[in-house]
Amino acid sequence: MCGIVGLFLKKEDLRPKLGDMLTDMLITMSDRGPDSAGIAIYGDDSDGLKVTVQSDTPESAFDGLDTALSEVLGGPVTMKVIDTHAVLTIPAGSRDAALDALGEKGLRVMGLGEAMEIYKEIGLPKDVAARFGLRGMAGSHGIGHTRMATESAVTTLGAHPFSTAEDQCLVHNGSLSNHNTMRRILTEKGFAPKTENDTEVAACYISSRIAEGANLGEALDGTLADLDGFFTFVMGTKTGFGVVRDPIACKPAVMAETDDYVAFGSEYRAFADLPGIETARIWEPEPATVYFWER
Structure with a gap:
């Protein structure tokens, strides 16, 4: 129900x-x-691709995540942290590399897209x-x-x-x-x-x-x-x-x-x-x- x-x-x-x-x-x-x-x-549409991720330990998981991901992807990454979720905006064309990197860090991907953000708990x-x-x-x-x-x-x-x-x-x-x-x-x-x-x-x-x-x-x-x-x-x-x-x-x-x-x-x-x-x-x-x- x-x-x-x-x-x-x-x-x-x-x-x-x-x-x-x-x-x-x-x-x-x-x-x-x-x-x-x-x-x-x-x-609003982003300049790149927005990836919403979740962690049960956000303080440690999100600390420096944007910088580390920028180095992996070879382009700028911005991050908006809201409670247990973070919305990362990654360069266009870097979707697969970003998902691999986020998976290695044990982060849960809630959704991704140019306009969509997902929050659930x-x-x-x-x-x-x-x-x-x-x-x-x-x-x-x-x-x-x-x-x-x-x-x-x-x-x-x-x-x-x-x-x-x-x-x-x-x-x-x-x-x-x-x-x-x-x-x-x-x-x-x-x-x-x-x-x-x-x-x-x-x-x-x-x-x-x-x-x-x-x-x-x-x-x-x-x-x-x-x-x-x-x-x-x-x-x-x-x-x-x-x-x-x-x-x-x-x-x-x-x-x-x-x-x-x-x-x-x-x-x-x-x-x-x-x-x-x-x-x-x-x-x-x-x-x-x-x-x-x-x-």
């Missing part, structure tokens, strides 16, 4: 308020999943949001998740969102019954999941479809044919976000759209306090139907 939120802003002047609005939405969903929480923010949404200063973050869109673990351990890596490709991430409410079969298929394709969480399997599946040439809508549509179980997926990309529910639509979901934004919540109360909600078009996403919005 996890909680999902998503917010896509249509107006540029709302960008400074994205983190504040998403934080309120996520906290409202706390009782749907108290063990961990996470959020993906799509902000064990704990209640209000505590996770406060630790990372989510209210002060700006951007064009974002998705969030609060988790009730059912099929895997309560860990930072088991928290959502899951990112398996640049500027792509996924949050999920539900359970997949064929995730072990899909795990083997995806591993053979070079998209091996790193955790036991079935949501990461779904994220790898969508990334594999996009890598094969599908667009976001086609990749989400593919989940209806190839993934068994009950699910609501919300997918973030550099240009927008998409939503799809299984053919039975077992898990709750509701959406709202105004001239200013598109909002998603596992329940209406997630966005009941958004500005202009009283005039919004509000509906429940149809089963087996793909919705997506892009800039």
Whole structure:
């Protein structure tokens, strides 16, 4: 019984308020999943590639990390440290070398992309949001998740969102019954999941479809044919976000759209306090139907 939120802003002047609005939405969903929480923010494009990493010992792990990585990559690296996470901006073209170096240092990669930053940890949404200063973050869109673990351990890596490709991430409410079969298929394709969480399997599946040439809508549509179980997926990309529910639509979901934004919540109360909600078009996403919005 996890909680999902998503917010896509249509107006540029709302960008400074994205983190504040998403934080309120996520906290409202706390009782749907108290063990961990996470959020993906799509902000301004960087000059290079942003890599979000996590460590349980951030003081020692991040001390001098930018300097050491600059020497390895042969170019400038900047670093922004926020609690247990750090966002490193690395030179274009140095992705693989950077990931190898970060892996050797035992750092966990949460996600990477030109615009996306991911923050997730064990704990209640209000505590996770406060630790990372989510209210002060700006951007064009974002998705969030609060988790009730059912099929895997309560860990930072088991928290959502899951990112398996640049500027792509996924949050999920539900359970997949064929995730072990899909795990083997995806591993053979070079998209091996790193955790036991079935949501990461779904994220790898969508990334594999996009890598094969599908667009976001086609990749989400593919989940209806190839993934068994009950699910609501919300997918973030550099240009927008998409939503799809299984053919039975077992898990709750509701959406709202105004001239200013598109909002998603596992329940209406997630966005009941958004500005202009009283005039919004509000509906429940149809089963087996793909919705997506892009800039």
